Amino acid sequence: MVERKISFQIMANIILIILAILCLLPFILLIVSSFTDELTLTHYGYRFFPKKLSLDAYRYLLVDSTTIIKSYIISFGVTIVGTLANVFLTVLFAYPLSRKDLPGRQIFSFFIFFTMLFNGGLVPSYIMWTQVFHIKNTWWAYIIPGLMMSAFYVIMMRTYFTTNIPEAVIEAARMDGATERHILTSIVLPMSIPIVATVTLLVGLSYWNDWINGLYYINKDTMYSIQSLLNKMLMDVQFLLSNAQSGASINQDIVLPSTGIKMAIAVMGAVPILMIYPFFQKYFIKGIIIGAVKG
Amino acid sequence: MNLKVRKKLRHLNRYIPLYLMMLPGVIYIIINNYIPMLGLRIAFKQYNYTKGISASKFVGFKNFEFLFKTKDAFVITRNTLCYNAAFIILGTVLAIAVAILLNDIKAVRLKKIYQTIILIPFLISMVVVSYLAYAFLSSDSGFINNSILIPLGIKPVPWYSSPKYWPFILTIVHLWKGFGYTSIIYFATLAGIDKGYFEAAAIDGASRWQQIKHVTLPCLKPTIITLTLMSIGRIFYSDFGLFYQVPLNSGLLVDVTNTIDTYVYRGLITLNNVSMASAAGFYQSVVGFILVLTANFVVKKLSEENALF
Numbered sequence: 001m002v003e004r005k006i007s008f009q010i011m012a013n014i015i016l017i018i019l020a021i022l023c024l025l026p027f028i029l030l031i032v033s034s035f036t037d038e039l040t041l042t043h044y045g046y047r048f049f050p051k052k053l054s055l056d057a058y059r060y061l062l063v064d065s066t067t068i069i070k071s072y073i074i075s076f077g078v079t080i081v082g083t084l085a086n087v088f089l090t091v092l093f094a095y096p097l098s099r100k101d102l103p104g105r106q107i108f109s110f111f112i113f114f115t116m117l118f119n120g121g122l123v124p125s126y127i128m129w130t131q132v133f134h135i136k137n138t139w140w141a142y143i144i145p146g147l148m149m150s151a152f153y154v155i156m157m158r159t160y161f162t163t164n165i166p167e168a169v170i171e172a173a174r175m176d177g178a179t180e181r182h183i184l185t186s187i188v189l190p191m192s193i194p195i196v197a198t199v200t201l202l203v204g205l206s207y208w209n210d211w212i213n214g215l216y217y218i219n220k221d222t223m224y225s226i227q228s229l230l231n232k233m234l235m236d237v238q239f240l241l242s243n244a245q246s247g248a249s250i251n252q253d254i255v256l257p258s259t260g261i262k263m264a265i266a267v268m269g270a271v272p273i274l275m276i277y278p279f280f281q282k283y284f285i286k287g288i289i290i291g292a293v294k295g
Numbered sequence: 296m297n298l299k300v301r302k303k304l305r306h307l308n309r310y311i312p313l314y315l316m317m318l319p320g321v322i323y324i325i326i327n328n329y330i331p332m333l334g335l336r337i338a339f340k341q342y343n344y345t346k347g348i349s350a351s352k353f354v355g356f357k358n359f360e361f362l363f364k365t366k367d368a369f370v371i372t373r374n375t376l377c378y379n380a381a382f383i384i385l386g387t388v389l390a391i392a393v394a395i396l397l398n399d400i401k402a403v404r405l406k407k408i409y410q411t412i413i414l415i416p417f418l419i420s421m422v423v424v425s426y427l428a429y430a431f432l433s434s435d436s437g438f439i440n441n442s443i444l445i446p447l448g449i450k451p452v453p454w455y456s457s458p459k460y461w462p463f464i465l466t467i468v469h470l471w472k473g474f475g476y477t478s479i480i481y482f483a484t485l486a487g488i489d490k491g492y493f494e495a496a497a498i499d500g501a502s503r504w505q506q507i508k509h510v511t512l513p514c515l516k517p518t519i520i521t522l523t524l525m526s527i528g529r530i531f532y533s534d535f536g537l538f539y540q541v542p543l544n545s546g547l548l549v550d551v552t553n554t555i556d557t558y559v560y561r562g563l564i565t566l567n568n569v570s571m572a573s574a575a576g577f578y579q580s581v582v583g584f585i586l587v588l589t590a591n592f593v594v595k596k597l598s599e600e601n602a603l604f
Contacts, residue, residue: 016397030427124332128326128330230420235543270420
């Protein structure tokens with residue numbers, strides 16, 4: 001019996017190690033290629049153990065770096081502003097919803113929940129944002145459409161407030177004459193740091209990773225965030241491919257970022273997340289678990 | 296009477312600060328979510344950019360007639376539904392298997408490390424994932440052609456122009472990116488199961504497999520139902536990045552990569568055919584909505600407490 005258990009442990013560990021390696025291998029290939037010498041890349045393709053390493057891609061990015069720096073500024077700016085706005089709206093909406101005595105609570109709950117069931121889709125939204133609000137090629141395009149508030153996080157936070165903050169505490173504060181703003185900032189929020197941290201991280205992640213708003217609403221070269229820049233360069237690859245397939249010769253004069261540089265920028269799009277992730281992973285995991293429990 | 300009304304008003308007065316707090320959110324949701332719902336009527340109009348939605352000409356079901364006359368409607372519906380069905384089934388099986396393995400690992404440190412690593416793909420944007428896929432699949436410099444197929448003496452495959460491989464590629468990419476997330480959810484449920492059940496089963500002489508069948512899976516049932524229900528509710532929607540970006544928007548692959556979402560996007564932005572795109576979008580919103588309600592209704596009949604609403 002004991003022996004069988006040990007063999008099971010070994011087997012389970014082996015399977016999980018293989019899965020973990022499969023999760024990491026593509027990233028290793030990406031990072032190694034970004035450090036591979038350009039000629040070696042064209043000769044042997046992307047490899048885990050390239051014949052010749054080089055820092056050229058990163059040197060290029062750091063010398064001729066205006067595009068990258070600019071897109072990094074946009075990405076960081078959008079992520080910070082968007083995340084703050086989202087968390088602000090979410091907390092302000094979730095707290096009143098968590099108050100069982102609020103008249104009309106059911107109506108507001110339904111109001112927000114219904115957006116998870118039904119939506120107008122891309123066409124009406126696109127027309128509204130571009131024709132009425134004129135957000136094309138502005139910073140707003142990255143921040144406002146779709147991402148600034150989500151029913152999912154509102155419900156997640158409301159549930160946390162209702163289950164973790166005793167009504168008696170709020171009632172007592174009200175008796176002492178505390179205003180609602182005070183109750184929220186000095187009682188509810190300090191008691192809810194885990195959920196606020198979790199939502200902040202998840203929202204920050206979706207802002208940093210978002211390239212879809214960029215795809216819809218941005219087509220000006222100076223306005224690309226790092227993800228949109230990556231997206232654009234990927235489509236240039238496709239442009240080359242389709243030309244090659246139709247037999248037309250590729251114009252040598254067009255200076256496209258070389259393969260190594262593309263991979264280096266992809267690394268730079270992923271690195272901020274990979275760097276902060278180990279420090280915040282327990283909040284990510286907690287967020288996933290709380291999110292799965294229905295509101 | 297007057298007194299009663301006044302008393303009620305004074306009662307509501309107390310809540311004004313709370314309503315004010317909700318105001319910004321309400322405004323945002325109305326603009327971002329509800330106004331586009333009203334805009335769905337564009338599917339019944341011949342949209343004119345200068346006139347706007349309201350003043351555009353009403354054409355009844357003509358846009359839908361066009362959409363359903365082409366084979367596009369069939370292809371995008373088939374692709375969206377079949378991919379989602381495969382994702383739900385394979386994704387659930389894989390995630391539960393991983394969760395069971397994780398739960399059985401005795402070494403706490405190792406368990407943490409595995410959890411951390413399998414979540415990494417989930418954190419990365421689809422654009423970066425497309426680069427990862429490209430590093431493997433590119434026909435000139437891709438890892439698979441250069442380092443596996445050629446050394447083995449097999450003819451290299453032009454992946455981005457060979458539709459037959461893409462159902463598998465897309466499924467693998469989807470599972471790779473998402474299995475960590477779902478596994479963690481199942482794992483959390485498993486961690487909450489009373490260890491006594493397993494001990495009792497073991498004492499009764501249940502084998503590992505029997506324990507999984509009679510203890511683990513029944514305990515996971517509510518989670519399986521909830522997660523599957525949520526996926527079925529979204530079965531008419533697809534991950535735009537997966538189907539548009541990972542195949543690099545390659546025209547040769549459209550038959551196996553076109554879903555309702557990519558179709559609407561291409562119709563609107565690339566082809567500038569608002570009528571067709573809006574008809575497809577309307578079809579997605581309405582059928583999708585009916586599917587969520589139906590899925591929820593069925594679950595409510597089967598086991599009330601697992602229903603979403």
